[in-house]
Amino acid sequence: MTIVQGLDERAPRLSGQIRVVGAGLLGASIGLAVRANGVDAILADASPSQLRLAVDYGAGRMERDDDDPAMIVVCVPPDVVADVVAAELARFPNAVVTDVASIKLAPLHELQERGVDLVRYIGSHPMAGRERGGAISARADLFLGRPWVICRDHETPVEALALIEDLALDLGAVPIEMTPEEHDASVGLVSHVPQIVASALAKQLVRAPDAAVRLTGQGLRDTVRIASSQPELWVQILAANGGPVVEVLDRLVDDLRDVADALRSPDAPGSRREIADVMAAGNAGVARLPGKHGQDRRFAQIVVMVDDTPGELGRLLSELGEIGVNMEDLRLEHSPGAQIGLAEISVLPEVQQRAVDDLEARGWRIASV
Numbered sequence: 001m002t003i004v005q006g007l008d009e010r011a012p013r014l015s016g017q018i019r020v021v022g023a024g025l026l027g028a029s030i031g032l033a034v035r036a037n038g039v040d041a042i043l044a045d046a047s048p049s050q051l052r053l054a055v056d057y058g059a060g061r062m063e064r065d066d067d068d069p070a071m072i073v074v075c076v077p078p079d080v081v082a083d084v085v086a087a088e089l090a091r092f093p094n095a096v097v098t099d100v101a102s103i104k105l106a107p108l109h110e111l112q113e114r115g116v117d118l119v120r121y122i123g124s125h126p127m128a129g130r131e132r133g134g135a136i137s138a139r140a141d142l143f144l145g146r147p148w149v150i151c152r153d154h155e156t157p158v159e160a161l162a163l164i165e166d167l168a169l170d171l172g173a174v175p176i177e178m179t180p181e182e183h184d185a186s187v188g189l190v191s192h193v194p195q196i197v198a199s200a201l202a203k204q205l206v207r208a209p210d211a212a213v214r215l216t217g218q219g220l221r222d223t224v225r226i227a228s229s230q231p232e233l234w235v236q237i238l239a240a241n242g243g244p245v246v247e248v249l250d251r252l253v254d255d256l257r258d259v260a261d262a263l264r265s266p267d268a269p270g271s272r273r274e275i276a277d278v279m280a281a282g283n284a285g286v287a288r289l290p291g292k293h294g295q296d297r298r299f300a301q302i303v304v305m306v307d308d309t310p311g312e313l314g315r316l317l318s319e320l321g322e323i324g325v326n327m328e329d330l331r332l333e334h335s336p337g338a339q340i341g342l343a344e345i346s347v348l349p350e351v352q353q354r355a356v357d358d359l360e361a362r363g364w365r366i367a368s369v
């Protein structure tokens with residue numbers, strides 16, 4: 001696989017000590033990643049057992065009295081970000097403090113209302129996560145190729161900004177500057193409303209007949225994946241970003257109502273066009289999504305049938321290597337009870353035909369391209 005800015009490709013920019021407060025999913029992932037670059041990662045957490053777990057997973061060490069970190073990354077739930085940022089700024093007067101909370105305006109306003117001097121604080125937000133929290137789910141490669149929003153203001157010293165950019169780059173992420181307002185409006189659309197839609201759709205399954213749920217295919221799975229996210233975290237995120245989220249939700253509800261009304265009388269003049277217009281606009285919207293690693297380039301897909309026997313998938317992957325095709329992404333679909341799986345491989349468009357020819361010559365069955 002290609003790694004755009006992998007942990008292993010560039011010389012690390014940061015060294016010395018980085019203190020991470022909140023050793024859950026984000027904190028432990030950051031700890032694992034910076035430690036891989038030789039940084040001394042210091043972990044702190046309100047929960048002693050979470051802290052011990054993160055240390056056991058190799059995400060960093062316990063704090064010591066003589067710690068003198070140049071940077072502190074606050075990775076606690078949104079509700080307590082302002083408290084923790086204020087406490088860290090006071091305790092470490094030489095450190096630059098950032099946080100990774102999913103909303104940026106609420107903690108900033110809270111800190112401003114308390115009159116905290118924010119020259120050494122820069123809010124940030126890696127657009128990378130998982131449905132499950134806790135150090136147990138942490139991964140050093142969580143941030144690879146993902147956008148990392150940095151919210152500076154005009155008082156931010158350039159050296160402080162550079163430190164946070166270096167953190168993002170060392171973790172393989174792509175730093176992007178935005179105002180907190182731009183950030184919250186953007187994530188309302190691309191992260192917060194999708195979470196609500198996924199949860200509300202998955203909710204429809206709760207009382208569905210088993211026979212219906214058994215028919216589930218990849219479409220529904222793709223649409224509801226993030227419905228497994230933690231309610232405790234999301235209540236905090238959504239409550240802190242109500243304005244931008246409601247704006248998008250209202251538009252979405254209007255669209256859903258238009259489709260429902262059209263479907264109530266599908267043969268009425270204009271009904272089919274109403275439905276087709278929403279579908280076509282959806283095509284246009286999805287075409288705007290950046291590809292893997294945030295690139296605009298789209299990949300071509302090849303779907304290969306893989307026998308459900310041990311080692312077959314491994315053989316396919318190693319044969320792709322032998323024919324010199326770089327796999328950009330891999331998705332597996334498996335029908336319960338079927339003896340065949342489908343491996344959807346993403347490749348650069350210019351190698352697609354050669355890959356199909358070479359795989360077929362080696363006896364692989366191509367389900368679709």
Ligand SMILES: NC(=O)C1=CN([C@@H]2O[C@H](COP(=O)(O)OP(=O)(O)OC[C@H]3O[C@@H](n4cnc5c(N)ncnc54)[C@H](O)[C@@H]3O)[C@@H](O)[C@H]2O)C=CC1
Nearest residue numbers: 022024025026045046047050076078101102129130133134
């Ligand atoms: N989960 C995700 O996918 C993403 C989360 N974020 C943001 O990252 C932050 C952390 O989220 P996760 O790592 O998922 O949560 P998590 O639940 O895995 O970890 C949070 C940790 O903070 C600790 N904590 C709570 N209050 C504390 C306090 N007052 N002082 C010190 N430690 C405290 C908890 O014990 C826990 O270990 C949140 O602000 C969230 O919005 C950002 C990007 C993605």
Ligand SMILES: O=C(O)C(=O)Cc1ccc(O)cc1
Nearest residue numbers: 102126127128129130131226
């Ligand atoms: O799993 C996904 O696709 C996500 O989008 C995860 C995520 C959750 C919360 C954030 O603030 C940022 C990213």
